[in-house]
Amino acid sequence: MPSDVVLLHNYLIVGALLFGIGLVGFLARRNMIVMFLCAEIMLQGVAVSLVAWGRFHNNWGGQIMVIFILAVAACEAGIALAMILMLYHRSGNLDIVFWQNLREENQPPHVDREIPEDVEGPRTWPTLTPAGVEPELDVEKTLHRSKV
Amino acid sequence: MNETQITFGAATLLGAVGLWLMLPRGSHRGRWLGVLCALGSLGLFGYLAPRMYLAEESTAALAGELVFMLLAVVTIVSAAATISMRNPVYSAIWFAMSLLGTSGLFLYQGAQFLAVATIVVYAGAILVTFLFVLMLAQPKGHAYYDRLSWEALLSAGTGAVLVGVLTMAIDSSMKSDESRPKSAAAEQSTDQAPVVLAEQHVAHLGAQLFSKYLIAVEVVGTLLLVALVGAVAIVSGDRKPSDRPKGAGHA
Structure with a gap:
């Protein structure tokens, strides 16, 4: 294969993998924000393929198309985030299953069989060892606020 | 089906199993096995991809190949980590x-x-x-819905079918001579440098954007405006009528 075909081949494979990963995430994850991140990953996969085709055909169309994809992604993100905020105000969480009343009529509802407990437990944060001499605190200075 | 296509299918399947194990399923069991599977699948894809430096046989081509591999691995590994993290901030x-x-x-x-x-x-x-x-x-705290997935196995299977078909089709069409797309260099048979790589890249891109694609630019600008108005309407949509300032009568 000539080298430009090899370059196109490899870029198309990368684009296909990105699209597939985004698709799996969009179908599987339940957090609405992560679902929209996955949609953006799918858009990135398409953009990679378009730029590769543009280079291959020596044509500006691929790159121009990606500029439009960027603009549409910005629109999508704005509207999606506004909707997510509204849905969060109504349901109190970001779970997409909360809105399963919108499913088709003959579909059975999704019920969580068991909710796994949080195995990570309470977080422990790092602490700093105090070093040096503790400066003396002037009580009057801390109470006095000159500008108020 | 030749040997390469079967190997592409195997790599896709391995990657799907890895993604399934990495997705949140309520327990942490098998997560690292999933990471190993996904990395193995990525390695198989890298092994199957044709080499650029074999076509040109120069040190510069080899270095370019390594840079491309590094960028591709960073992109794909980060994308896989995006969909498998329990914490949405991560x-x-x-x-x-x-x-x-x-x-x-x-x-x-x-x-x-x-x-x-x-x-x-x-x-x-x-x-x-x-x-x-x-x-x-x-x-x-950690939300329960970040520790669960919808039908993780079915989703991974769907992704595997799509990626498998795509990669096999790409590979077979690039390798057979009659169906391989003809590049611009081959069509024009001139040895001038590609226009897309010209100096003053941004100037050329802008000239194209505002001459040949001017109407599309206008349409996209309108779309942005509509999205802006729509987002504002969504966020302020469910105000009660009593919230309205007095004097703003019903139309």
């Missing part, structure tokens, strides 16, 4: 990493403006807004 950070890899891939193709625009628009605007909403709408 997902957003990994997505930013994936964007850096993608813009590197754009730069490798000579698309300088797109590389910068991706970082500015995505990482600078969209991702920060995502993080903002995430901080605003995050319930306390």
